[in-house]
Amino acid sequence: MNKLKITAISPLKVEKTDSAGVVTPREDGKANREYFIAKFVDDSNPFAIKEQTRLFWQQHLSDNTATWGALSYDRVKSMIGKTCPGMVCSETVEPYEIDGNTVNTYTAVILQSENKASQFKALGHPLASVEAVDEEVENFDEL
Numbered sequence: 050m051n052k053l054k055i056t057a058i059s060p061l062k063v064e065k066t067d068s069a070g071v072v073t074p075r076e077d078g079k080a081n082r083e084y085f086i087a088k089f090v091d092d093s094n095p096f097a098i099k100e101q102t103r104l105f106w107q108q109h110l111s112d113n114t115a116t117w118g119a120l121s122y123d124r125v126k127s128m129i130g131k132t133c134p135g136m137v138c139s140e141t142v143e144p145y146e147i148d149g150n151t152v153n154t155y156t157a158v159i160l161q162s163e164n165k166a167s168q169f170k171a172l173g174h175p176l177a178s179v180e181a182v183d184e185e186v187e188n189f190d191e192l
Contacts, residue, residue: 052132053158054092056100059085061122064106080115082107085122089158092132101137103158104172120160134161142174153177 064082065073072081084106091097105125107115139156146152155174159165169176 051094051134051136052092053089053135053137053160054130054132055087055125055128056090057088057129058122058126059087061085079109079113082109082115083117083122085125087125087158089135089137091137097137101156101158135159135163138165140165140169141177142169143177145174 061083062085063072064084065075066081067073075081084104086102086104088100088102090100105120105122107117109115136159137156138159139154141153142155144151144153155169155172157169157172157174159168166176
């Protein structure tokens with residue numbers, strides 16, 4: 050298992066916020082979720098200079114409120130400069146378009162104990178072949 054170093058995180062934001070800072074309620078009646086972006090670098094590879102970003106969202110509960118899972122903003126913020134088990138994965142995904150070009154690869158940060166196929170799907174890029182990548186990263190106890 051690789052070690053990823055968290056190098057920075059963005060300020061905490063709220064979905065559906067306009068440039069003036071006004072939050073627009075969601076049409077489905079659910080609570081607006083908070084989110085942030087964290088930057089990671091592969092600390093186990095001295096040649097991996099490029100940072101990889103990962104978006105973290107609150108999840109909706111059955112009562113339509115929003116809550117953080119195990120990785121809240123404060124918890125991830127406290128880990129800046131520290132390492133955690135995980136990997137930067139580039140996988141073949143279902144084709145999608147970027148600026149009129151069709152592509153079929155996507156790169157994501159997968160943390161230990163997360164299912165790779167589930168994470169790629171949650172990011173909007175389902176794997177092209179789930180059978181080929183049916184692995185789960187275990188015991189993410191260090192965060």
